[in-house]
Amino acid sequence: MRELLLGGAAIPAPLVAQMTSLGLMPKVSYGLSEMASQVCTGVPTAPGVVGKPLPGREVSVVDGEIQLRGETLFCGYLNDGVIDPALNAEGWFATRDKGHFNADGALVVEGRLDNGFISGGENIQPESIEQRLVDHPSIAQGLVVAVPHPEWGERPVAFIDWHGEAVSEQALSAWVREALPGFMVPDAWLAWPPGWALNPPASSLLSWRRSS
Template identity: 40%
Template sequence: MDIVAHAAQKFGDQPAIITADRRWSFGELDGDTARIAAAFEACGARRGDIVALVAPNSAAILLALMALMRMGAVAAPVNHRFPASHIEGVIARLKPTMTLDAAKLETFITDALNRTEASFTSATEMSRPVSIIHTSASSGKPKAAMHSLSNHWHSAMGSAQNLPFGPGDCWLLSLPLYHVGGYSMLFKCLIGGGALAMPSPDASLADSLTPFPVTHLSLVPTQLYRMLRTDGGQERLRSLKALLLGGSAVSAPLLREAIREQVPLYLTYGSTEMSTQVTTSPAPVTEAQADSGVVLPYRKVAISPDGEILVKGECLFMGYLEENGIRTARDSEGWFHTGDMGELSEDARLNVLGRKDSMFISGGENIHPEEIEKALTSIEGIEEAVVVPAPDAEYGMRPVAWIKARSDALDDAAIIASLRDKLGRLKTPVALHRIQTWQTLPGSAKIDRGWYRNHV
């Protein structure tokens, strides 16, 4: 299926991409991406070849990704915020036919759009690979996850059945295109007919919302926290049709605040390997709930005997690209083991407890750091928390916490007393460390838990 051509036939003059300087209709998108696809072919890129794009979000990279999809090449958007040595390692493992950084990409797209002919060979097989998205590397080096057109198509179709996105709607591209949540927006746009708004890469989230008629927004909890404290932020969020919130655990105070401000909030759980969303709230949340919504169409979820979340279905990726080819990473029954621990209710609602590799045993009891972190951030004045195990002669391991707290937060003794009442003595941290900024993974906003485990 050539979904760009199909979208042009279906949605015609409806806006598809909106920037500060220009609007592309679906018809114009069809013509421009055809010219770019022809330019890639003229430079030697062929079906199945990998093309690496090391650049921030822009109209140029968005057009390039769609063009590569149409001609059958495999797009590999790479995190440009990685250290140079990290990027070199990623490129060396990918072995791409072409690599374009931000400057080269802009020149390539400008030249391509000046072409008069747009002859290219369209690839239509649903099973063909179209993207390589790297995992966030929360442990070890990032893995190169390869997805087919079918994976992304079914992901967008299942999402749309739960959260419609059609003509007249506008989704702000607030996530990077090298992230599966950002890349998935292409398919939400092309399948549903809503427009994507491309903000300036230097603009704040609040400033990015102002120039565009945004109806849908995807955020991580930190972004939501900041928006609720920005002048006019509450009113702007309240005016949306939907705010999709995921990427990490949401604290109960933040959830209650968003509900109190009448933000149309949809909680979601997903992964790179499942082409983004796995579960999502079926309607805007109205109370501080523990679950991440219901299992979406084209996905299946199960819980293993030891409590690990297992997933499969049409959205499950092709596998990890490794030196010797594609490793499917599925067990004998086709399940992918996520590394997350969770509980699944009878009505298919998923409660994510935390990472399997974060869990530790203290005095014979399984301890999930995320449970303690949620309890910490439920205390007034504590904005964020990270809990890791520390060696203990008597119990084997005991929890230690780092917290980011406001000046009006309780003192350490009061925090410890509150946690002991909520969680019991064994789950209460033996030490609290107050910090202003977090140690994060290279090129990522994710907290580097390994650093804290090594500094207890």
């Protein structure tokens, strides 16, 4: 074994370091079912960087949204026996993923457009905070959601799943603030609820948000 392919969530920096120390080359990927899986592959050099498109795939970013086309693109969605191609006039499929290209021409995935929210006039992408959280050596998983706030509209709150010794809220806030603006520091740090496993159900998040 020489390389390991990672994907599906934020890639923790401690995991990349551990793989490298074992002599393995970590690779990160970006893909989706509509493109028959992989679209980009590269070395995880920075948060969100997923490399350049693989052969037969094209990537474009329009108004911050990642769009795709290529040989592996699906025929469309089947609705009532009729195929909806879900493409624009030029054959591009809009993914609803937010991203941009860096100076090296690699795609950087920032998160889902639908997940973004505004807090006190500032745009917040929860996935950026989640990436910073999983880079902490004591955090196994982090999930950030927006909750209503009487003054700022919405504010981020984080659920933390520890795989090491828990650290204080002050230490967590300082950890996030080292890499991100202060307005992206979560207002509350909550324990990872039992039963969420690796992927908390959307219904649980909606129920928690309503009750908050």
